[in-house]
Amino acid sequence: MSTETSEDQADSHWEDFFSEVHAPDNYEESLKKVRALIAEAHETSSRVVLVTSGGTTVPLEQFTVRFVDNFSSGTRGSTSAEFFFEHNYKIIFLYRQKSLQPFLRHVPNALDVIEVDGPCKVKVKCSEMSRLHQLLVQYQSFSKTCLEITYVTLGDYLWLLKGISKELNSLSSRALLYLAAAVSDFYIPKKEMPEHKMQSDKQPAGMVFSLVPKMLRPLASKWAPNAFIISFKLETDRDLLLPKAKAALEKYKHHMVVANLLTSRKSFVMVVECDDIVKEIHNPDASKEIEQMIVEHIILLGLSTFYPCSLVPHLE
Numbered sequence: 286m287s288t289e290t291s292e293d294q295a296d297s298h299w300e301d302f303f304s305e306v307h308a309p310d311n312y313e314e315s316l317k318k319v320r321a322l323i324a325e326a327h328e329t330s331s332r333v334v335l336v337t338s339g340g341t342t343v344p345l346e347q348f349t350v351r352f353v354d355n356f357s358s359g360t361r362g363s364t365s366a367e368f369f370f371e372h373n374y375k376i377i378f379l380y381r382q383k384s385l386q387p388f389l390r391h392v393p394n395a396l397d398v399i400e401v402d403g404p405c406k407v408k409v410k411c412s413e414m415s416r417l418h419q420l421l422v423q424y425q426s427f428s429k430t431c432l433e434i435t436y437v438t439l440g441d442y443l444w445l446l447k448g449i450s451k452e453l454n455s456l457s458s459r460a461l462l463y464l465a466a467a468v469s470d471f472y473i474p475k476k477e478m479p480e481h482k483m484q485s486d487k488q489p490a491g492m493v494f495s496l497v498p499k500m501l502r503p504l505a506s507k508w509a510p511n512a513f514i515i516s517f518k519l520e521t522d523r524d525l526l527l528p529k530a531k532a533a534l535e536k537y538k539h540h541m542v543v544a545n546l547l548t549s550r551k552s553f554v555m556v557v558e559c560d561d562i563v564k565e566i567h568n569p570d571a572s573k574e575i576e577q578m579i580v581e582h583i584i585l586l587g588l589s590t591f592y593p594c595s596l597v598p599h600l601e
């Protein structure tokens with residue numbers, strides 16, 4: 286009797302997903318920019334991190350009016366990107382359109398920082414000036430060396446992930462993949478999806494969702510086998526979190542899983558590494574942003590010559 290689960294079966298059909306879902310409009314142009322950034326990284330021996338961030342949408346109609354979305358705001362990804370930038374990484378920030386962006390996430394609401402200055406004039410409040418100036422300088426310096434690419438749907442995200450990770454593979458251990466985006470496990474295949482907007486005067490036909498193949502499998506084995514790959518594991522049930530994170534590492538043979546629970550993700554994560562090492566990161570009073578602690582842990586690991594798992598390519 287076969288012990289293969291429907292998840293395993295879906296995983297082996299990842300190519301079918303790409304033959305069914307078309308590439309996003311920004312695909313070619315984005316890859317051109319990625320190649321340029323990587324060429325520069327080769328020249329300057331820089332490290333590059335791909336940070337993915339935000340939620341993925343799953344369209345319900347081919348001409349999409351409605352879609353299924355998830356909660357992710359992009360805090361994890363955008364905050365982490367700031368700390369990688371602090372550590373001199375070049376960053377490819379692949380984020381859900383309109384979710385949070387590094388540095389820009391700190392920009393306050395315009396109406397809170399301006400004041401009336403005469404009949405037809407407004408000015409930035411004096412007390413806000415230095416904070417805004419500092420932010421602008423940081424963002425300008427970030428955007429000079431980093432590349433921001435947007436996606437909206439699950440299909441856009443996976444196409445861009447595949448294309449970018451294949452390019453990054455040439456950097457070997459100087460490439461880091463940090464997959465903080467919230468990626469849907471379900472989608473509606475095109476043949477099951479109505480073409481036009483579903484009409485309210487008809488009872489909707491039952492939605493048929495299919496499992497999305499876990500792209501960590503081809504990512505780690507085919508697209509970027511030389512890069513250092515960190516995935517995230519999200520659960521809502523505490524009892525499932527660690528076993529699932531360990532199982533993912535075992536199954537997809539990448540390098541690290543950062544495990545978090547929906548409700549405590551800003552104050553607690555578990556970092557699962559090979560050889561069954563689990564490091565807990567606590568930030569109970571939110572005195573720092575927990576992403577700073579996660580990134581510092583990763584950087585330290587890269588610097589350590591004692592990283593215990595001999596099978597893992599060394600993170601430079």
Ligand code: PMT
Binds near residue numbers: 360516550
């Ligand atoms: O943006 P915030 O509001 O700050 O929230 C941050 C976060 C909770 C979204 C983030 O910390 C996080 O946990 N991201 C991963 C969410 C997720 O997709 O978890 P998962 O358990 O469903 O998937 C695990 C891993 O498999 C993910 O790294 C994902 O990239 C990968 N995956 C998922 C689906 C799929 N078809 N193929 C995949 O490879």
